[in-house]
Amino acid sequence: MDNETWTDGENGPVPTVAVVGRPNVGKSTLVNRILGRRAAVVQDQPGVTRDRIAYDAEWAGKNFSLVDTGGWEPDADGIGAAIAAQAELAMRTSDVIVFVLDARVGVTAADEQAVRILHRAKKPVILVANKADSEKQEADIAELWSLGLGQPRPLSALHGRGAGDLLDDIVEAFPEEPTGSLKEEGPHRIALVGRPNVGKSSLLNKLAGSARSVVDDAAGTTVDPVDSIVTIDDEDWTLVDTAGIRKRVKFASGAEYYASLRTQAAIESAEVAIVLLDASEPLSEQDQRVISQAVEAGRALVLAFNKWDLVDEDRRYYLEKEIDRELAQVAWAPRVNISALTGRSVQKMAIAARTALEGWTQRITTGELNKWISDLQAATPHPGRSGKIPKVLFASQVGIEPPRFVLFTTGPFDKQYQRFITRRLREDFGFTGSPIDLVIKPREPRESKKGRKR
Incomplete structure (x- = not known):
């Protein structure tokens, strides 16, 4: 797959700014401060942001792409290793790197290892000492000069202290010819989305040939997106199993609110959204909402009608009527009838995903x-x-x-x-x-x- 180019409409590529650092130093809070809105998920526990997520940003008349990353831990394993890989990838594909430390904690061993990688990146690096909420803390950050990344910038992302000066520094560091690159070659990303208990985790487990996700009859077992690289039809794909979407984000609360935000982020970071629908039940408003999310995010779309083993001739007749009536607006999306339980036609999803990707990248002279x-x-x-x-x-x-x-x-x-x-x-x-x-x-x-x- 060719590298994606992040462009400013008809004016060509815009600079890409990656915000990196170890977990819980305030990266997402800083991203929200720069954007002027609550876009990135902020929670007082490490590991909330899992993938690189790109947002359109602007300062002093300059447009750029702001990339939020998961916390970087050099010795992490499991999901932590995946977060670290995403952060390192953001370093390699960005034009400017904003490296965030916690001013109250100081430099840790993980920070020192990150600095060694940053020195090899050969990109402009802006060192930010976040959570510097007082002048006394600003005085304590002088030791950060020893990292060899230049002048440390004191900042309070939560209160906005120093944010304007930081943005001036970021814009000044932009190269004359930005790469606009956000990703490198690798498996295509597919987000498995749908309402609760429609069979997303069962499908992932069937494709992976192992229990990658917890499967339970209770709706809402999956809360966080889970990345898995699986082989479908002799091709590797990165599948993201997401929490079922019950309500609109603005009506959700608590854990469901964060799950909804992360599901939206999973859709936006994917190339293809495979929306699972329960073929044995009437199409619902929730199904329509999930489809709309994928379309509004501009993702390639495949509709997978799961639990086909439970569909008899009468149900097939009524289902076709429902599709003609309620899914006319996405008649262009490939459809696959599958059974995650029996494995029926699940390999055909790769063909449908490739078809959708071709349409998604098609160009007319x-x-x-x-x-x-x-x-x-x-x-x-x-x-x-x-x-x-x-x-x-x-x-x-x-x-x-x-x-x-x-x-x-x-x-x-x-x-x-x-x-x-x-x-x-x-x-x-x-x-x-x-x-x-x-x-x-x-x-x-x-x-x-x-x-x-x-």
Whole structure:
């Protein structure tokens, strides 16, 4: 897989800033402070952030990608080792590294080992002494000069003290030509998502050939996302088994609130979302909500109808009716009928995931796209307004993952006509398994001679 390039719309790659450090030094609090909103999960226990999670950020007119990472522990094993690998990967693929220490604790052996890796990274490193909530603590951080990473920046991410100065330093460290790189080659990431007790953990265990996740009839057994590398159809995939989503995040509380946030993070860090649905039961509002989450996150999408061994002919008839009625908006997503219990057709999910990934990364040349849109308008023009018919002046595909199109037009386009264009894009080019992002940019009306100021 080619390296992903993080771009600023039509202006090319933006710098990538990785926030790294050992567990519980306040990395996610710092990320939230920079973003100005509560985006990263913050909890007073180590290991809450497990994967690198990228957010769009801006300071002083400069856009950049801010990557939150799991706590770095050099001698970690198990899930800790996976966190460490993600943090080290963020170091290698970032343009600027923000290394966070706890000013109240000082330098630990783990910090010293991290510093040795940072020296080898050959990237700008900004040393942050977080939780420096008083001038006395600021005086104590002078010893951090000995790490050889330059001047330590005192900061209180919780209260915002020193955040503006830190952002100035980050922007100043941006390279002239950012890499925009967020990930390296490796297994494609699939998030297994769905409402509670739909069979996600059973499916993961069947694919892995071992008990990677706890399986219980009680809904909600899985709370945290669990990463597993499994081989499906002779290809390695990274599967993330997530907690079932019961409620919208804003209505959830306690452990369920954090589980919902982590599930959303798992979807956003994946390339493909496989939404498991219980084929033996009617489609629910919860099912619709999970599908919407994946679509809104812009992930490639596969619908897996589990428990097919419990479906008789009568249920199949009604299920087809439900799909036609309630899943029409995602008719483009590949469907697989499986049984996690018996193993029926689970290998076919790899074929569906590959198909969705192809659609997610598909690109049309500018010349081909503009000829196509011209022919489409000639055959089926936009409905007229006051005798005028808005037209596309120029079209461009400005991105992939998911495919994103910008149409420069003579005027606003009706939502219905936008849906018509999207549908025809699918009919003529495919984009199977991927959302399509269509942006209309109407030309600004010229000022009349009467209204122009002299």
